[in-house]
Amino acid sequence: MVKLSVIVPFYNVQAYAPDTLASLRANAREDFEFLLVDDCSTDGTPEILERAERELPGAVLIRHERNGGLATARNTGLDAASGAYITFLDGDDWLAPGHYERLLAAAEELGVDFVRTDHVQCTARERKVFRVPVGRRNEVLRPRDAILPADRSTSVDYPMAWAGIYRRELLDRGLLHFTDGLRTAEDRPWIWRLHRGAESFAAVGLLGIFYRRGVASSLTQIGDVRQLDFIRAFDQVLEETANDPESGRLLPKAVRTYCAVISHHLGSIERFEPSVARKLRSMSADALHRMPQDILKDALDGMDGERSSRLRRLRRRATGTPAVSGAAGAA
Incomplete structure (x- = not known):
């Protein structure tokens, strides 16, 4: 065996x-x-x-x-x-x-x-x-x-x-x-x-x-489009957590972590190819809009000034993509 x-x-x-x-x-x-x-x-x-x-x-x-x-x-x-x-x-x-x-x-x-x-x-x-x-x-x-x-x-x-x-x-x-x-x-x-x-x-x-x-x-050392899969990964975290019976307790952590990772990538955006950097900004702005907005506001309020300001500026770029279904209500 x-x-x-x-x-x-x-x-x-x-x-x-x-x-x-x-x-x-x-x-x-x-x-x-x-x-x-x-x-x-x-x-x-x-x-x-x-x-x-x-x-x-x-x-x-x-x-x-x-x-x-x-x-x-x-x-x-x-x-x-x-x-x-x-x-x-x-x-x-x-x-x-x-x-x-x-x-x-x-x-x-x-x-x-x-x-x-x-x-x-x-x-x-x-x-x-x-x-x-x-x-x-x-x-x-x-x-x-x-x-x-x-x-x-x-x-x-x-x-x-x-x-x-x-x-x-x-x-x-x-x-x-x-x-x-x-x-x-x-x-x-x-x-x-x-x-x-x-x-x-x-x-x-x-x-x-x-x-x-x-x-x-290593992919972590390469600034091509594959790096942007972190958006898909964290969208999955949010979706699955929103469907959890304890979503109201767990979603704030998921949103805050997602925000921190977005800010990390934006803070080193120079390592990405120019077209990928533009796509990173656009996809990240859309991701912020998809998050439950009340939880996002609390997350941004609780972050340090540099990261919070970076994400707030990006948030103004957001399109009309709907937020995670049911997440805000669960919170």
């Missing part, structure tokens, strides 16, 4: 894949499987993965015939997973030896639906620890309660799928798949759905995941 399925998408990461695969070898166990999803790479990555399938214990190579993006590649891995627990790793990141065994032990001991863990961000030679924004560690908690408060960083603001481990029952209940085709912010609707739908979770302080930041091929 497979105890843990690790889903690892790869796309044009030939410079980093050997480190990732070596760290998986240092985490191998006879009841672990590593689902290596090649998302139609065009460099030397496929050959590296072919060798890994032969040499890495538990490795299973899955190939896409066309590039689908990270969300689609993760879904391919989920569809093939057979483990009692599931986790993720990106093809340019790496792990400390034995990390998965320790993470699995924590999940089994706590007996929760999922566990979230800290990680180390690596930018060139710099190392920086990022913590799950949950104060109580190694305790069984209610995921919905960790969404709030609206005006502070919470668990849904730490959306990285690879920073945790998840019971298979969550997959069977439809809580682990990603929105197919999202090219960026794919973790945002996912983490919100997970916290609304799961019954229990815990945060632990294991530091065994090393996230490689600043990779030139």
Whole structure:
């Protein structure tokens, strides 16, 4: 019986894949499987993965015939997973030896639906620890309660799928798949759905995941139109949260987070191609108009002056697109 399925998408990461695969070898166990999803790479990555399938214990190579993006590649891995627990790793990141065994032990001991863990961000030679924004560690908690408060960083603001481990029952209940085709912010609707739908979770302080930041091929470093998928991702968060029985309690957090992300992108708009920058302004203005306006007003009133002013100026550009159905009334 497979105890843990690790889903690892790869796309044009030939410079980093050997480190990732070596760290998986240092985490191998006879009841672990590593689902290596090649998302139609065009460099030397496929050959590296072919060798890994032969040499890495538990490795299973899955190939896409066309590039689908990270969300689609993760879904391919989920569809093939057979483990009692599931986790993720990106093809340019790496792990400390034995990390998965320790993470699995924590999940089994706590007996929760999922566990979230800290990680180390690596930018060139710099190392920086990022913590799950949950104060109580190694305790069984209610995921919905960790969404709030609206005006502070919470668990849904730490959306990285690879920073945790998840019971298979969550997959069977439809809580682990990603929105197919999202090219960026794919973790945002996912983490919100997970916290609304799961019954229990815990945060632990294991530091065994090393996230490689600043990779030139990473979409977060590319200012093309795919970056604008964050609009579609957060529209989904708002729509699904508006349909939640506790929408009045949860929507202020969703709106405030959406506003913060829009402001972040506008604040670094120079990194986008000119046509994409224009589209970013237009789509963001429309997004502000779609939000429940009473909740939006409260969110803007509670933000710092710079971000609030930026969004208020943008709001005046908004067209007549209707607000999220039923959201304002629910609030």
